[in-house]
Amino acid sequence: MYSSYLFLRNDLPETIENNGNEDQPKIRKPDSSLGLTNLPIELSRRALQKKDFILTIMVVGKSGLGKSTLINSMFLTDICEYVASIAPKTVSIEAKSVSLRENGINLLLTIVDTPGFGDSIDNTNCLIPIIEFLEKQHDNHLKLELGHSTPVCDLRVHCCLYFIQPTGHSLKPLDIQFMKTLSNKVNIIPVIAKADTLTPEERTEFKTQIMKDITENDIKIYEFPNLLGDIEEYKQNKLFKSKVPFAVMGANTVIEINGKKVRARKYAWGTAEVENLEHCDFVALKSMLLHKHLQDVIDVTDNVFYLDYKRNKLAQILSSCNVFESKLFCRIQNKENSEEQIEIKTE
Amino acid sequence: MYSSYLFLRNDLPETIENNGNEDQPKIRKPDSSLGLTNLPIELSRRALQKKDFILTIMVVGKSGLGKSTLINSMFLTDICEYVASIAPKTVSIEAKSVSLRENGINLLLTIVDTPGFGDSIDNTNCLIPIIEFLEKQHDNHLKLELGHSTPVCDLRVHCCLYFIQPTGHSLKPLDIQFMKTLSNKVNIIPVIAKADTLTPEERTEFKTQIMKDITENDIKIYEFPNLLGDIEEYKQNKLFKSKVPFAVMGANTVIEINGKKVRARKYAWGTAEVENLEHCDFVALKSMLLHKHLQDVIDVTDNVFYLDYKRNKLAQILSSCNVFESKLFCRIQNKENSEEQIEIKTE
Numbered sequence: 001m002y003s004s005y006l007f008l009r010n011d012l013p014e015t016i017e018n019n020g021n022e023d024q025p026k027i028r029k030p031d032s033s034l035g036l037t038n039l040p041i042e043l044s045r046r047a048l049q050k051k052d053f054i055l056t057i058m059v060v061g062k063s064g065l066g067k068s069t070l071i072n073s074m075f076l077t078d079i080c081e082y083v084a085s086i087a088p089k090t091v092s093i094e095a096k097s098v099s100l101r102e103n104g105i106n107l108l109l110t111i112v113d114t115p116g117f118g119d120s121i122d123n124t125n126c127l128i129p130i131i132e133f134l135e136k137q138h139d140n141h142l143k144l145e146l147g148h149s150t151p152v153c154d155l156r157v158h159c160c161l162y163f164i165q166p167t168g169h170s171l172k173p174l175d176i177q178f179m180k181t182l183s184n185k186v187n188i189i190p191v192i193a194k195a196d197t198l199t200p201e202e203r204t205e206f207k208t209q210i211m212k213d214i215t216e217n218d219i220k221i222y223e224f225p226n227l228l229g230d231i232e233e234y235k236q237n238k239l240f241k242s243k244v245p246f247a248v249m250g251a252n253t254v255i256e257i258n259g260k261k262v263r264a265r266k267y268a269w270g271t272a273e274v275e276n277l278e279h280c281d282f283v284a285l286k287s288m289l290l291h292k293h294l295q296d297v298i299d300v301t302d303n304v305f306y307l308d309y310k311r312n313k314l315a316q317i318l319s320s321c322n323v324f325e326s327k328l329f330c331r332i333q334n335k336e337n338s339e340e341q342i343e344i345k346t347e
Numbered sequence: 348m349y350s351s352y353l354f355l356r357n358d359l360p361e362t363i364e365n366n367g368n369e370d371q372p373k374i375r376k377p378d379s380s381l382g383l384t385n386l387p388i389e390l391s392r393r394a395l396q397k398k399d400f401i402l403t404i405m406v407v408g409k410s411g412l413g414k415s416t417l418i419n420s421m422f423l424t425d426i427c428e429y430v431a432s433i434a435p436k437t438v439s440i441e442a443k444s445v446s447l448r449e450n451g452i453n454l455l456l457t458i459v460d461t462p463g464f465g466d467s468i469d470n471t472n473c474l475i476p477i478i479e480f481l482e483k484q485h486d487n488h489l490k491l492e493l494g495h496s497t498p499v500c501d502l503r504v505h506c507c508l509y510f511i512q513p514t515g516h517s518l519k520p521l522d523i524q525f526m527k528t529l530s531n532k533v534n535i536i537p538v539i540a541k542a543d544t545l546t547p548e549e550r551t552e553f554k555t556q557i558m559k560d561i562t563e564n565d566i567k568i569y570e571f572p573n574l575l576g577d578i579e580e581y582k583q584n585k586l587f588k589s590k591v592p593f594a595v596m597g598a599n600t601v602i603e604i605n606g607k608k609v610r611a612r613k614y615a616w617g618t619a620e621v622e623n624l625e626h627c628d629f630v631a632l633k634s635m636l637l638h639k640h641l642q643d644v645i646d647v648t649d650n651v652f653y654l655d656y657k658r659n660k661l662a663q664i665l666s667s668c669n670v671f672e673s674k675l676f677c678r679i680q681n682k683e684n685s686e687e688q689i690e691i692k693t694e
Binding site for chain 1: 521
C-alpha cells in the first residue's frame, strides 16, 4: 500500500519557497494548517479500505498460442475454454466475467477474447472489430458520465496481453500493425507465447530482437510507473522491465512434484513448471500485473486513454453543435428577414 | 533393394490361363523361354547399380516453424540458414543444392524454400509463386523431352514438407487452401512443426484432429505404396502410416548424452532429443522419406504429376495447332479461290 502513496505523491502540490524571483508566482503559506499534509495518508487509508477491483483484460493473438490456458493458469480458475473448430473467417469479440474473492478482497475480472484474430488467409480487416469494441466501451462510459444512459457494466479494457508466436525470429507484419495501431488506445503488454519451445539462449536472443523491432517501429507498450523513494520497488521494477516481453507458458494440468501440486507440462524429457522462474516468466507477469501495477493499468486507462477519447468526442460534439447553432442562427435570421419583408408589405 | 523389386512386380504381365471364357483374349504360351522371368531380377540388378539419386524437397510453412533446422537435422549438414529480417511482403522461392555422398552412393539434394509464406497480413496470393515454380520445372523438362531446349538442372519437386503450426487445435484456412490446391501437383507430406511444444496426449489428439480435417476437406496427401509380399515391410508401412502427420522437431545444437553426441534441445527441465522416437517422429519421417520411399516419391512425381502436366500441355499445344492448321487451310482455300477467279478473269 506504500506504493499507492508513493504513486499518488507525484500529483501533490509541492510547497516551494519564493526565492526572490519576481517572475514566479508567490506561493502563500497559510496562517494555520489546512491539513494538506494529511491528504496522502487519507488517500492511502481509502486505498486500504477499497476492497473491490474491476479488471478487464483483453487477450489477442493467433489461435493455438495458449491464450486461454495462460489466463486459466494466472487466475487459477477455468474462465476460458477452447472449443474445437476451424478458425472463423472474421474476428469476434467474446467477454466473460468472473468474480474472484480472496481474504475479503473482491476482483471482478473480465476476459475479452478475440477468437479468429490472424487466423484468416486475408487478415487486413481483423483490427476493426477490436478497435470498435474498445471505443464502444469508452462511449458507454462517456454517455453515463453525461447522464445520457443508465449504468451498464463498465468493460473498458485495462490492458491487452498481446501473444507473440515463439518463432525465435522477429515480429511479423500483423504483430507490428496491431501493436502500433492499438498502443494509443490501450495498455499493451507483449508476451512471448508458449515459451517452453525456446531454449534459454533462444529466448534471450528473441527478446532482444522483439524489443529492437518495437523500438524501430515506434510502438508504445505499457510502461511501468517509476515509483519514487523505495529502493526495493525500484529493483523489482527493474527486474520486471528486464523481462519484457514476458516469455510465458500455461498448463491445464496439475502435477504433483515433491509432494507439491503445481501447474506443469509433462514432456518425455522433463516437466516444465509454469510457476518456476527458471522455466518461464509467468510468475513475473502475474506479479507485475496483479500484485504491483493493477491500480496503475486502471489509472492509465482512465487518465490517458479514456480522457483522450472523451476530449476527442466532446470536441466532435461541440463542433457539430456549433454547426447546428450557426445553421439555426441562419434560419432564425432568414425568418426575421422574411418577417421584416412581410411587415414592410403590410405597411 | 528388395522393395523396388516388389514395387515393380505390380507392372509385370501375369501368365493367366484362358479358362474357357471366349470373351477374354487368349494368352499364348511361347514354345521356348523368352526370358521374361528374368526381367524383375534384371531391374533389381540395375537398381542396385544405380548410385546417383536426385531429390528435390520443397519446404512450406510460416516462418519460425523450424523448417531450416529440420532440414539441417535430417541431412546432418547446414544447407539452410535463417537470416534475421522482418517477413517479406511476397513469397519468394529459393533453391539450394548440395551433393551428399555416403558409401559410394550420391544424392544430389535440392531444398526449395518458400520464405514469406503465410507471413503477410493478406496471404491471398501466396500460393501463386509456388504453383508457378512447380509448373515451370515440369515445363523445362517437357521442353527438354521435346528437344526444344538444352538440358538444364531438373528441379521437379519430388515432395513438399508442409509445416503445420503446433496449435493443438485444428488446421487453419491457409493450411487447408495450400494442401487442397497443391495436392494434385506434388506429393504433400504434412508435418507438425516444433512438436516439442506438445505433450504426448496433446500430440495424439492434434494428429487425430488434423487427419479429420484432411479427410473432411478432401485433401490428398502422399500415400505410401502398398508393398506386397513382405510382412516386415507391411508392418513398417503401417507404423509410418500411424505416425502421419509426423510430429517433428529439429535442433541446431549437438549435445553429448551418455558419451554419445546427439542433436538435441536443452531446456531447463530436460533435454529433448531429435532422434529419440519417444520424443518425436523425426526418425520415422527420415526413415520413410530417405530409406524406404525415396524412389517412390520420385516415381510418383514422374508418373503422376509430370504426366498429368505433360498431357494437359500437349493437349493445349495440339488444340492450338489445330486452330492454326484450320486457319492455314482457310487461307490456302481463299488463295486458291482467288487464283481461280484470276484464271477466270484472264480467260
